[in-house]
Amino acid sequence: MAKTPEKHVVDETSSAPKDGGNGLKEAAPGRISRRCFLGTVTAAGASALISPSALNAAGEFAGWPNRFGMLTDLTACVGCRSCEKACNEANNLPNPSTSFDDPSVFNEVRRPTAKAYTVVNRYQDPKDKNKFVYRKIQCNHCNEPGCATACPIHAYNKTPEGPVTYNEDLCFGCRYCMTACPFYVPAYDYDSALEPKIVKCTMCYGRVKAGGIPACAETCPTGAITFGKREDLLKLAREKITKNPDRYIDHIYGEKEAGGTSWMYISGVPFGQLGFPTNIPNKPLVEETKGFLSAVPLVLTVWPALFGMCYAALRHRDEVEEEKAKSKKNEEEKNG
Numbered sequence: 001m002a003k004t005p006e007k008h009v010v011d012e013t014s015s016a017p018k019d020g021g022n023g024l025k026e027a028a029p030g031r032i033s034r035r036c037f038l039g040t041v042t043a044a045g046a047s048a049l050i051s052p053s054a055l056n057a058a059g060e061f062a063g064w065p066n067r068f069g070m071l072t073d074l075t076a077c078v079g080c081r082s083c084e085k086a087c088n089e090a091n092n093l094p095n096p097s098t099s100f101d102d103p104s105v106f107n108e109v110r111r112p113t114a115k116a117y118t119v120v121n122r123y124q125d126p127k128d129k130n131k132f133v134y135r136k137i138q139c140n141h142c143n144e145p146g147c148a149t150a151c152p153i154h155a156y157n158k159t160p161e162g163p164v165t166y167n168e169d170l171c172f173g174c175r176y177c178m179t180a181c182p183f184y185v186p187a188y189d190y191d192s193a194l195e196p197k198i199v200k201c202t203m204c205y206g207r208v209k210a211g212g213i214p215a216c217a218e219t220c221p222t223g224a225i226t227f228g229k230r231e232d233l234l235k236l237a238r239e240k241i242t243k244n245p246d247r248y249i250d251h252i253y254g255e256k257e258a259g260g261t262s263w264m265y266i267s268g269v270p271f272g273q274l275g276f277p278t279n280i281p282n283k284p285l286v287e288e289t290k291g292f293l294s295a296v297p298l299v300l301t302v303w304p305a306l307f308g309m310c311y312a313a314l315r316h317r318d319e320v321e322e323e324k325a326k327s328k329k330n331e332e333e334k335n336g
Contacts, residue, residue, distance in 0.1 A: 259284030
C-alpha cells in the first residue's frame with residue numbers, strides 16, 4: 001500500500017445546500033419582515049409541539065452515498081504535527097505559543113480550541129514502553145451530527161460532500177452543540193465575547209468543494225491521513241486490517257459510532273487507551289434523545305431560535321451600516 005495520501009476528485013455533480021438552512025429571508029437591511037417573524041414563531045412553535053410519535057418516525061441518515069471522508073492510520077502517525085501546521089495555515093489561525101517542532105506539547109493532553117482546529121496527542125504504547133502512539137483529534141463530521149440536531153437555529157449543516165459546516169453569522173452563543181457532541185469537539189471562542197462563535201474543523205470544505213483535498217491529508221509526510229470517498233476508505237481500512245492482523249486491532253473507529261462518521265481511524269492499540277470515547281452507541285445520538293427532545297419546554301426551543309434570528313438580523317444591519325460608512329468615507333476622500 002502506498003504511503004502517500006490518496007487524492008480523489010470531488011464528484012462535481014454534488015452541491016451544498018444554498019440557503020445555509022436558516023430559513024431567513026432578507027427584508028430591508030437590518031429589519032425583520034413581519035412575515036418572516038411570524039413564520040419563524042410558527043415554525044419554532046410547531047417544532048416544540050412535535051409529538052414523541054412524530055419524532056420516532058425520523059429515519060436514519062442514508063443520503064449522499066458518495067460523500068467524502070478521512071481515514072487516519074494511527075500506526076503510521078509519527079507525531080510530527082505537520083497536520084497542525086497545515087491546518088493553521090489553511091484556516092488563517094495564529095501561530096501557537098509553542099512552536100510546531102517543540103515536543104514539550106506532548107506533556108499534556110490537548111483538545112481542539114479556537115486557535116487550533118486539530119491537535120496531536122502522545123500516548124505510551126502499551127505493547128512497548130519504549131514507544132509512543134500518536135492520535136490526531138478534530139471534528140469527526142458525523143453522518144447525523146448531534147451538533148446540528150441540538151442547534152436551535154440551524155447554524156450547522158451536513159453537506160452532501162461529507163463535511164459538517166458551521167455558519168457563524170447565525171450563531172448566538174448558546175453552546176448547545178458543545179454539549180451535544182459525543183466527541184467533545186466544538187470549541188467556544190472566548191476571546192470574542194461580543195461576537196459569539198463556535199470553532200471547529202471543517203474538513204477544509206472549501207478545498208474539497210473546489211476539487212482539492214484537506215490540508216492535513218495533503219501535507220502528511222507518512223501517509224497516515226487518507227482522503228477519499230467514505231465507502232472506499234472503509235474498504236481500504238478493512239483490507240489493511242485483514243492483511244496485517246498483528247499490526248491492527250479489528251475495529252474501524254467511526255464506521256458505526258454515533259451512527260457513523262466521515263472521519264475514521266484504525267489502530268494497533270485499543271481506542272480506549274488512546275482517549276477515544278468508547279461508550280458511544282452505534283445509533284445516531286438523535287435516536288437516543290427523541291423522548292427527551294419531545295418533552296423540552298417551549299421556552300428552551302422557541303426563544304433561542306427567536307433570539308438567534310434577532311441577533312443575525314442586527315449583525316447584518318451593523319455590517320450594512322459599516323459598509324455604508326466606509327463607502328461614504330471613500331467618496332469624501334475621492335472628492336476631497
